[in-house]
Amino acid sequence: MAVAKLNYSELDWAETCATPLSFGTALSGGKWHPYRHLQVLDSAFLRLIFTDEADVLIVELPVRHGKSFYISKWAAAWYLTRWPDRTVAVASYGADFAAGWGRKTRDVLEEHSSFLQVAIDPGSSAAAQWAIEGAEGGMWTAGVGGPIVGKGYHLGIIDDPFKSMKEARSQTIRDAAWEWWQGTWLTREEPGVKRVIVMSRWHEDDLVGRLEEDPQGLRLRRLRLPALAEEDDPLGRVEGEALCPERYTAAKLEQFRLSRGAYTFAAQYQQSPIALGGQMLDPSLIGRFQYVDGGCRCDTGQQWAWQQLRTFTVVDFAITEKTSSDWTVAMTIAVTPEGFCLIRDVERVRIASESHVEFLFRVWRRMHPDWIGIEEGLAGTPSIEAAIRNGLPVRPLKTGGVDKVTRAESIRTMLGPGRIFARADAPWLDVLLREIGAFDKGRYDDQVDTLAYGCDVILRGLRGKRGEPGASFDPGVAHRAEFGRRQRRIYHPVMGRL
Secondary structure: OOOOOOOHHHOOHHHHOOOHHHHHHHHOOOOOOOOHHHHHHHHHHHHHHHOOOOOEEEEEOOOOOOHHHHHHHHHHHHHHHHOOOOEEEEEEOOHHHHHHHHHHHHHHHHHOHHHHOOOEEEEEEEOOEEEEOOOOOEEEEEEOOOOOOOOOEEEEEEEOOOOOHHHHOOHHHHHHHHHHHHHHHHHHEEEEEEEEEEEOOOOOOOHHHHHHHOOOOOOEEEEEOOOEOOOOOOOOOOOOOEOOOOOOOHHHHHHHHHHHOHHHHHHHHOOOOOOOOOOOOOHHHOEEEEEEOOEEEEOOOOEEEHHHOEEEEEEEOOOOOOOOOOOEEEEEEEEOOOOOEEEEEEEEEOOOHHHHHHHHHHHHHHHOOOEEEEEHHHHOOHHHHHHHHOOOOEEEEOOOOOOHHHHOHHHHHHHOOOOEEEEOOOOOHHHHHHHHHHOOOOOOOHHHHHHHHHHHHHHHHHHOOOOOOOOOOOOOOOOOOOOOOOOOOOOOOOOOOO
């Protein structure tokens, strides 16, 4: 929409074009509001463009909070004003919808052409593809999943890759979007490329969810701002405070929660999609611990020296290495004298079976567990037996002939009384908690299955009869930093003697 009687003499080009936020605020005549959360988005976008900190900026904001107008209209127009020889591409769930952003961006540059000193080439001005007059840059748009022929981009924006909840729930559509991202979108990059994915979440396995699980070498920066503040809010809000009360108050958002339903509100407003029918396990019951000098300390205040802990690793092997296959997971767990489970490390990889032994040795050398648990059938394979002869401390784990849901009861048994803790600063923590919360309806359950084995080991130790301890523990004793290099004969109340 044209802005009437905008007095360009009152505008300074450098100040107006300093950031997308100042750009949009000035050229809209104040009709576009630079809300606080958009100021945070503005800073994140500028860091993406002007620094080498990340390759992809993931923007997760609630619906109707202005994220698309900022990125796909004002930021796109600002970028071409600053660098008219570069190309911007916008992709969305449909070609027509994406072309709408091309039209809005083009209209901004046409309307303020004299002030911005940028003009649209009259011979190439279609909404879906247009060029800058006298320069090499311009803009084109496309639908996610559609063809892109002979086009490249310096700034690539994916804005809402899914049209609806129905689409996001379709495994076929999610797989197609992922294949398009890998095989089409990523191949269109120009030197110095930057990418932005802006969306409100629909599903834990959507494009953002898959990238967070498998970034494929891309450096990601995530800006997640839920509609209602949660613990440790990046804006410093108190829990329950609205993101943009000028548009939607906390009371109004609570009405949305009731009218939209818990799942839709969690996904579209809180950016925390959970699998329908999931939440057999409550990840909020998992505590945190951190390494301290000589041992570990939980958020409950309890602290243990390394000599008091026994560490073991449980490995769940995947059969194939396809992109859509399960993960091979190695989870390293420390056990306290009280039988608490401290998740020290999680490593997830997609590897072929011939790489399993190499993977096991790498985990063993890095984490120094007392032993490594593998399902009984796999532990007896020739390659694993050869590794055992070469010093790998493998123990077979009995499945008991039960399914994964039944096996996960061991996790629930330990979650109830608060006996599971995870490393507070771990880079794998968010993915682990999301998988636990989605079980048993999530896309993946490899980490849950691995944790279930670990909890079962601990529970069997708690139920088992132990003799009298051979030596008492002294938490004040200084211990070496090398994990696993402990006095092997010291008795442990849960794990016994090694």
